[in-house]
Amino acid sequence: MQNSTMTTIPEPVRQARAVFRERRISPHYSGPLHLATTVGISVLIALASGMMLEDVKPLEWLTIPVTFLYANLSEYLGHRGPMHHKTRMLAGIFQRHTIEHHSFFTNEAASFESTKDYRAVLFPPILLIFFFGCFALPAAAVLYYVASPNIGYLFVLTSILYFLNYELLHFAYHCGPESWLGRLPLIENLRKHHLTHHDKRLMTRYNFNITYPICDYLFGTRYREEN
Secondary structure, eight states: OOOTTGGGOOHHHHHHHHHHHHHHOOTTOOHHHHHHHHHHHHHHHHHHHHHTOOSOOGGGGGHHHHHHHHHHHHHHHHHHTTTTSOOSTTHHHHIIIIIIIHHHOOSSSOSOSSGGGGGGTSOOHHHHHHHIIIIIHHHHHHHHHHTOHHHHHHHHHHHHHHHHHHHHHHHHHTTOTTSTTTTSHHHHHHHHHHHHHTSTTTTTTSOOOSSOTHHHHHTTOSOOTTO
């Protein structure tokens, strides 16, 4: 997938991309395989969780919207916090996001140039396993025993599908406005919200939701021209 606007890429971005590709992208890396692995692992976990459900009560179904809102808040706080403010414990996340991702993609040059550039957007599959094992599973286990097994499984199901939704939307934003994904009305609107965040003048203050700007509205961090 070649970017038709690659000749307009500013020189600092071009240099940042060259450094990232040299340091972070193996010659054997496959963007489509990376994407397929992320989708495959997520769908398998979601299917396994769904198959464990038995006789779900009406109140138990409320786990889905509650978990969705919790995930949206977690996305917002993680993005507004350690992804844009360096801390000793999470310095790697700051490096990957603020330093590398925001240098690779700016509001002026936001599209992939080739499928190898997927590496600059998608989380490594090992991180999916790490975060799932360290955060989703312990919380699900508590819900399983304290509330009910169904609530535990619904929490896992909703969490992993939210993560997949996050990855696919973020991926779509960087496919570019001329792609079939970029022309979808929902993607077009959300992409504008996200690319405003990629303006280096605004990235530490506005538009921290990458999926749906629920928390940006709630906390007053959705960028408006009059800001």
